[in-house]
Structure formats: C-alpha cells, structure tokens
Amino acid sequence: MRYNQLGQSSIKISEVSFGCMSLNGTTKENIDLIHKAIEHGINYFDTADLYDAGKNEKVVGEALKEKRQDVVLATKVGNELRADGSGWDWNPTKSYILKAIDKSLQRLGTDYIDFYQLHGGTIDDPIDETIEAFELLKEQGKIREYGISSIRPNVIQRYIEKSNIAGVMMQYSLLDRRPEEAVLDLLAKNDISVLVRGAYAKGLLLDKPAKEYLNWTAEEVRQVKEKLEGLCGNLQTIRKAVLHYPLQHKAVASVVSGIRTGEQLTASLEVLDGGEEVIDLIRQLKGDLQPNFYESHR
Template sequence: MEYKQLGTSALKVSEVSFGCMSLAGEEEENIRLLHQALEGGINFFDTADLYAKGENEKLVGKAFKDKRDQVVLASKVGNQWRPDGSGWDWNPTKAYILKAIEQSLQRLQTDYLDLYQLHGGTIEDPIDETIEAFELLKEQGKIREYGISSIRPNVIRAYVDKSNLVSVMMQYSLLDRRPEEQMLELLQHHQVGVLARGSLAQGLLLGKPPKLYLNHTVEEVGQAAEALKAIAGEAQVMETAVRYVLQHPAITTAVLGIRTDTHLQQAFSAAQAAGLDPNILLSLQRQIPKEVYEQHRN
C-alpha cells in the first residue's frame, strides 16, 4: 500500500481508503471488515454525522476504540437532523459546528478527529464564520486538520483563498471528469489534497445496467463501460477505473464505498495495481469525453 501526505498536513493516508457510508448489515461483520481493511494497509476511514443518523460514527468508533493511533479518522459536519427525524437542514454556522463536534467525538469514542470536513456548502454560506469554527477546533486540539466536501468551483475557490484547509473531497471518475477542467490543477497548485469519491460512478463503470448519469445519456454510459472493458480487459476493469483517478498528481486517495468482503478485496487489488500506461490513459480519455461544471462556476 502506498501512502501520501494529505496536503500540507502531517497526515499520511493510504492511496485507497475506506468510505464507511456503505456499511450495512450486522455490526460484528462490519467491525470485522474494518479491522481487515486496517490489517491490509488501509488507514484512512471516512464517515459523517449524517450517515445513519450518527450510527455510522458509533460503529466506526467501536471498531477503532483500541486502535485509535493506527487510523486516520475523518468525519463531516453541516447537515443537521430535524428533531422529528424527517430529514435534515443545512447548517454551517459556527455555533452548530462547535456543538456537533462534541457529539461526533462522543460517538466515535475519541477526543480528536484527524480530519473534520464541511459536508457541502454554498457561496451564500457564512464562510468566514465556518472557518472560524474549524480554526478554533484546531486550537482546542479537537481536530488536527479540516477540509470541505464539495464539487462547487466557486465554494472551493473561496475556501482555498480564505482558509487553511488541507483537503477537498470531490466526485471524480472516468464518467465525471469535470474536476480536470480547473479544480485539480488549482488544488494541486495550492497544495490541497484531493479525496476522490465516486471513482466507480455508482458501479456503472463496472457493468451495472446503464442509466442517466450527470449529462451522460443511458447509451453514453453503456458505451463508456464497454470502452473501459475493451481497453482494460474484463479482469482489470475495477483496477483501471481506480488507477485512472489516482494517476492525477492532485489526488491523494480514492475513497471507495466498501460494504462486503468482495468490495474490500477489490480495493486491495486496485491499491496493488500498477499505474496506467500512458497509451491506455490516452485511450480512455479519447473514448470517454471530458465535461465541465455548468453551475457554481463563479
């Protein structure tokens, strides 16, 4: 397993990491899977207070209570559940973030987070106030670093300009190459690490029945999956899709949703796979066209 420095921080994270949102089923099996991932070299585990109304954090906390120094633990904040549980509302205020961290730390059975991320965001948010909250939590030792989870160019630029964030989590895959237009270069220039999610495009790149995806038609999604299989070879589709994401120097890690033993073994295989040959990379880029962000550009 390769490890990369996350932005300008001292955090070293595995280049393939564990997205905990997908975990379901029995607690014992989930904990076994988390432990197996750690034993195999995955050290970055990403959760959020939103997932399963906090139960996901509780699960991760229970799994790593006695292994805290071995993992890089990340969570997210900003989506506040309504008292009746009917849904959530966006709340990036300083007061809410300072309250929410206490609840996350309790659920995760730890006194600090390695990475705390704003779970979304708009350009109309009180961004300065949000940054104040994260900076205060760093001073208090409750978080080591902070970042945002966003695909909005205008929001990303605002945080790059105003804050000391070390990471941006964003969707990036062969079927979503929008970050290649400007964002990856911008973040690389400012030494902000990119946590890539959605590398498999909801499994569509692995041969799931095609459906509409972003601006891609059903036919285009099917053609992209077929092109990937033809270029990579049927046995290497998953590895190639992940290595495509990891080949960009701005990317620190591919955060994969892992729910089963098969998913975990696929993640290990992707981590062990060699980097893409330049000719394969070029073929993939020619077969699957790049798009651009149409909203939230400025």
C-alpha cells in the first residue's frame, strides 16, 4: 500500500481508502470488515453524519475505537436532518457546523476528526462563515484539517482563494472526466489533494449492465465497456485500469472505494499494483474516449 500526503498537512492517507457509506451488514460484520481493511494497510475511513441518519458514524466509531491513533477518520457536515425524519435541508452556516460537529464526535466516540468536509456546496452559500467555522474548529483542536466534497468548479475555485482546505472529494472516472477540464491541475498547483469517489461509475465500468450515465447513453456506455474488454482482456485487468486511471493525476491522493463485503475489499486490494502495462492501457483509453465537460453544477 502506498500513502500520499493530504494537501500540505502532515496527514498521510492510503491510495485506496474505505468509503463507509456502503456498509450494510450486521454491526459485527461491518466492524470485522473495517478491521480487515486496516490489517491490509487501508488507513483512511470516510463517513458522514447524513449516512443512515448518523448510525453509520456510530458503527465506524465502534470499529475504530481501539485503533484511533492508527487511522485517518473523515466525516462530513452540511445536510441537516429534519426532526420529523422526512429528509434533510442544506445548511452550511457557521452556527450549524459548530453544533453538528459535537454530535458527530459523540457518535464517532472520539474527541477529534482528522478531516472534516463540507458535504456539498453552492456558489450561493455563505462561504466566508463556513470557512470561519472550520478554522475555529481547527483552533479548538476538534479537527485537524478540513475540505469540501464538491464537483463544482466555481465553488472549488472560491475555496482555493479564501480557505486553507487540504482536500476536495469529487467524482472522477473514465466515464466522468469533468474534473480534468478545470479542477485537477488547479488543485495540484495549489497543493490541495483530490479524494476520488465514483471511480467505478456505479459498477458500470466493471460488471454492471450498461445504462445511461451522465451524458453517456446506455449504448455509449456499452461501447466503452466493449473497448475496455478488448484492451484489457479480463475483469482483473479492467479493475486495475479503472482504479489506476484517476491515480495517474498528481492531485489525486486516494480513491475512496465503497466497500460492503470482504470480496469487494479483496478485489480492491488485488489490483493495487498497476505496472507499466496498465499505464499504457490508461494512455490509450484516455486518447480513445471523449472527455466530459461541466454543463451544469458549475
């Protein structure tokens, strides 16, 4: 397992990390799976207060309580659950963030969070006060670093200009190359790390049946899968190419993989070593496939 620096911080994170949102087993099964991931070198675990209305944080906290010093724990804030359970509302205000973190800390069973992220963001947010909240939490020692989870170039640009974010989580894959348009090079230039979600494009790049995805039609997705199969030859090599595609950019520190079973964990770990053959495949795929561009959500 290789480890990469998170932005300009002292935090090092595994290049494949554990997206905890996918956990759906019993508490014991989930804890055992997280412990297995740690044994194999994964040290970054990503959750959010929104996932399963906070229950996901509780499971993750229970799993990590004896291993807290050995892991990098990340969670997110900004989606305020309604008291009646009917859904949630976007709330990036300073007052809400300062209240929400204490609840996350309690659920996680820890007194600090390594990487605290705004779970979204729009250009109309009160960005200055959001940043004030995160900076205050750093001063208080409740968080070590902060960032945002966003695909919006204009929002990311604003945080680059105004804040000390260490990282940005964003969707990035062979079927979603929008970050290549305006974001990846900019973040690399400013020493801000990218944490990739959606590298497998909901499994469409692996073994899920082709269907419409972003600007791709179902037929176009099928053609991409055929190209992958033709170039790679087998599912194992496809997994390697798909995983390593985002890791080729110097801004990317980790691919956050949604893991819910031991088999999925093993599959992610088995393709860690890419090799020159996979890098050549990626170069060809990048040249053959059309890039996407931001048509909305800027």
